[in-house]
Amino acid sequence: MSNKAVTATETTPVMTMDEKLAFMSSKKYKPPKRDFKSLMERNRASGGYLLKKNIGNVIFVIVRATLLFGLCFLILQPLLNKLSLSIMSESDLFDSTVVSIPREFTVFNYEMADLLLGYWPALFRTFIVSLAVAILQVASCTFVGYGFARFNFPFKRFWFMCVIMLILVPPQTIMSSLFLHFALFDIFGIFTLIVGKPLNLINSPVPYLMMSATCMGLKNGLYIYMIRQYFRGVPKELEEAAYVDGCGKLKTFFRIMLPDARAIITSCFLFSFVWQWTDSLFTSLFLRSMRLLSSSVSSIPQTLVNYYQNNIGRHAFPSPGLQQQIAATGMLMFIAPLIILYLIAQRGFVESISQSGIKM
Amino acid sequence: MSENPQTQINAGQPKKEKKRNFLSQKYHNLDFQKKNAIAGYLFISPFIIGFLVFMFLPILESLRMVFSEVTMDLENNRYDMVFNGLSNFYYVFQTDPEFNRLLTEELFRMLLSVPAILVFSFFVAMIINQKFKGRSFVRSVFFLPVILSAGVMLGLETNNMLLGEMRSYVQQNNAMTNTITNVLEEILISGGAMDEFLYYVIQVVNEIYGIALTSGMQIIIFLSGLQTISPSMYEASKIEGATAWESFWKITFPMISSLILVNLIYSIIDYFLRSDNTVMEKVTSEIAKMDYGLSSAMAWAYFIIVIIIVGISAGIISRRVYYYE
Numbered sequence: 001m002s003n004k005a006v007t008a009t010e011t012t013p014v015m016t017m018d019e020k021l022a023f024m025s026s027k028k029y030k031p032p033k034r035d036f037k038s039l040m041e042r043n044r045a046s047g048g049y050l051l052k053k054n055i056g057n058v059i060f061v062i063v064r065a066t067l068l069f070g071l072c073f074l075i076l077q078p079l080l081n082k083l084s085l086s087i088m089s090e091s092d093l094f095d096s097t098v099v100s101i102p103r104e105f106t107v108f109n110y111e112m113a114d115l116l117l118g119y120w121p122a123l124f125r126t127f128i129v130s131l132a133v134a135i136l137q138v139a140s141c142t143f144v145g146y147g148f149a150r151f152n153f154p155f156k157r158f159w160f161m162c163v164i165m166l167i168l169v170p171p172q173t174i175m176s177s178l179f180l181h182f183a184l185f186d187i188f189g190i191f192t193l194i195v196g197k198p199l200n201l202i203n204s205p206v207p208y209l210m211m212s213a214t215c216m217g218l219k220n221g222l223y224i225y226m227i228r229q230y231f232r233g234v235p236k237e238l239e240e241a242a243y244v245d246g247c248g249k250l251k252t253f254f255r256i257m258l259p260d261a262r263a264i265i266t267s268c269f270l271f272s273f274v275w276q277w278t279d280s281l282f283t284s285l286f287l288r289s290m291r292l293l294s295s296s297v298s299s300i301p302q303t304l305v306n307y308y309q310n311n312i313g314r315h316a317f318p319s320p321g322l323q324q325q326i327a328a329t330g331m332l333m334f335i336a337p338l339i340i341l342y343l344i345a346q347r348g349f350v351e352s353i354s355q356s357g358i359k360m
Numbered sequence: 361m362s363e364n365p366q367t368q369i370n371a372g373q374p375k376k377e378k379k380r381n382f383l384s385q386k387y388h389n390l391d392f393q394k395k396n397a398i399a400g401y402l403f404i405s406p407f408i409i410g411f412l413v414f415m416f417l418p419i420l421e422s423l424r425m426v427f428s429e430v431t432m433d434l435e436n437n438r439y440d441m442v443f444n445g446l447s448n449f450y451y452v453f454q455t456d457p458e459f460n461r462l463l464t465e466e467l468f469r470m471l472l473s474v475p476a477i478l479v480f481s482f483f484v485a486m487i488i489n490q491k492f493k494g495r496s497f498v499r500s501v502f503f504l505p506v507i508l509s510a511g512v513m514l515g516l517e518t519n520n521m522l523l524g525e526m527r528s529y530v531q532q533n534n535a536m537t538n539t540i541t542n543v544l545e546e547i548l549i550s551g552g553a554m555d556e557f558l559y560y561v562i563q564v565v566n567e568i569y570g571i572a573l574t575s576g577m578q579i580i581i582f583l584s585g586l587q588t589i590s591p592s593m594y595e596a597s598k599i600e601g602a603t604a605w606e607s608f609w610k611i612t613f614p615m616i617s618s619l620i621l622v623n624l625i626y627s628i629i630d631y632f633l634r635s636d637n638t639v640m641e642k643v644t645s646e647i648a649k650m651d652y653g654l655s656s657a658m659a660w661a662y663f664i665i666v667i668i669i670v671g672i673s674a675g676i677i678s679r680r681v682y683y684y685e
Contacts (some may be wrong), residue, residue, distance in 0.1 A: 064487060071484070072501045075572055140406040147403025151396050159404060162411050169419070170632035172640050173659040176652040177421035178414070180439060214410025224407065249399045278511025280635055294512050338507050346500045
């Protein structure tokens with residue numbers, strides 16, 4: 001506080017809050033000066049503490065800004081690098097004066113990647129599959145999470161241990177038996193009776209949809225855990241009031257609890273959508289025939305080589321630079337929808353998880 | 361139409377008993393706790409079904425595969441398992457040319473990077489929990505790795521042969537004018553101050569991109585924890601004269617310690633699912649060769665080792681975890 005302000009309060013010791021505010025906004029009040037001289041004065045009054053603290057603060061802010069800039073750049077740089085690679089013509093790669101801004105802009109890479117990926121149909125298929133899977137997973141996980149959070153039933157701890165196990169056991173350990181399970185799919189020999197042999201469900205999306213509807217998809221244990229955590233934080237009185245007013249259990253869930261949980265459900269949905277979009281594990285197991293983007297993107301350099309050999313000549317070979325460019329372009333086209341989605345939903349994505357407060 | 365007079369008569373009465381079938385009548389007569397239990401089981405029934413069919417049975421099956429030789433008989437649509445004891449494990453650990461190497465490499469990589477991920481994500485969460493201009497932008501950049509490291513993306517980044525070749529080419533040609541860390545390393549070595557810990561730090565700094573890429577989710581978890589700490593605690597400690605350093609160790613760290621455990625487990629589990637995990641690549645390639653016994657033996661060996669690591673580290677950490685409430 002400056003000297004003036006101190007004297008002002010001393011002369012009028014019994015000033016109420018309203019009076020103070022009126023005094024502050026009147027013309028008589030002069031705000032304490034913020035120049036260097038008064039700073040030194042105040043510093044002297046505080047015995048050298050103020051200056052030290054201010055300098056410390058400034059240094060801290062500068063260091064923090066530098067760090068944040070560096071780390072942000074670290075994360076964004078590969079993306080930007082890919083972006084500049086994708087709009088470069090091939091000749092720019094060998095031009096040593098070109099670093100990141102191309103001399104000749106071109107959309108050739110995009111056209112090529114589009115051709116090799118079959119982009120739009122594949123995008124459509126990937127979108128449909130991811131949407132269906134995400135909706136099924138989140139719907140079932142919400143039910144289960146609510147059940148664990150709000151009801152007491154025998155063996156609850158045991159079943160929750162099973163959820164933890166679902167988080168812990170990597171899908172690869174059960175992969176081979178799942179594969180056989182679905183290659184020779186049969187429920188109590190019913191299909192053998194009707195068709196004469198068990199169904200082969202590999203390469204059909206049905207098994208994966210079944211797994212999603214029963215919370216066994218990718219990282220579903222995590223969603224159950226997060227949703228349960230959220231519902232545990234909601235005050236019990238809300239539900240009790242609904243029950244007293246004669247609302248049934250299901251109706252309470254849909255009318256009272258779900259609307260509040262919109263944020264956490266959205267973020268689980270986004271996680272599920274993103275992870276399904278980029279998944280290679282279940283995709284390569286069950287959805288190979290769908291030719292989704294995630295599988296075709298990872299093999300795009302090879303596809304380019306094949307394309308050259310089929311269409312230009314048996315010994316034609318795309319230059320490594322071009323392969324690099326096409327790979328970068330394909331990857332950009334692959335994640336572009338996700339990044340758009342992320343930018344739209346970014347707020348809810350992050351804040352809702354922060355609110356729910358994950359705890360052990 | 362025949363019901364019409366009936367409803368007209370009932371209209372005058374205060375409440376009409378609903379018609380119930382046998383089951384719902386039985387449910388209606390139960391007490392609150394039992395109703396709750398039934399409702400709870402109905403709510404989690406998708407999980408129970410899924411767990412039994414798609415988790416429990418396959419686990420049993422793959423455990424059986426571990427100890428037997430699986431032969432496919434595609435013509436008759438069946439497969440046979442012949443019990444052969446531990447010979448799958450003998451093969452995996454003693455005969456297979458690369459499994460041991462891959463396993464130790466992968467475990468060491470995990471042991472190196474998990475602490476780094478924890479420290480990095482904690483640090484970043486601390487920073488982006490503060491108030492400054494452009495915070496929402498910085499936050500969205502730091503959470504971008506949740507997308508960038510998901511699924512195939514990581515594999516695309518690291519499996520790119522060409523990029524790797526280019527990088528090694530650049531490194532060979534720039535052997536003299538090296539990166540800052542290398543120069544620092546040389547100075548430290550020549551100064552004789554190079555101990556194990558410093559070496560580790562330098563290694564981490566060199567791989568900072570990979571670490572930043574894999575710690576998106578961990579940052580979110582830590583941030584959520586930081587936001588649940590009530591500001592009045594800091595206020596009280598400030599009034600009592602605690603410095604920022606003290607209030608970090610006395611308030612922030614204990615309050616967040618349970619999340620360190622969560623993040624540790626999450627990071628280790630996340631390592632399984634990474635698409636650049638070479639052990640898991642090996643397992644999938646064995647599945648593609650239809651060597652189901654071997655592939656399950658490998659996956660189980662890896663899983664059990666990792667679970668032991670999780671158990672030990674969780675045991676050590678959970679003793680120090682402070683639970684507020």
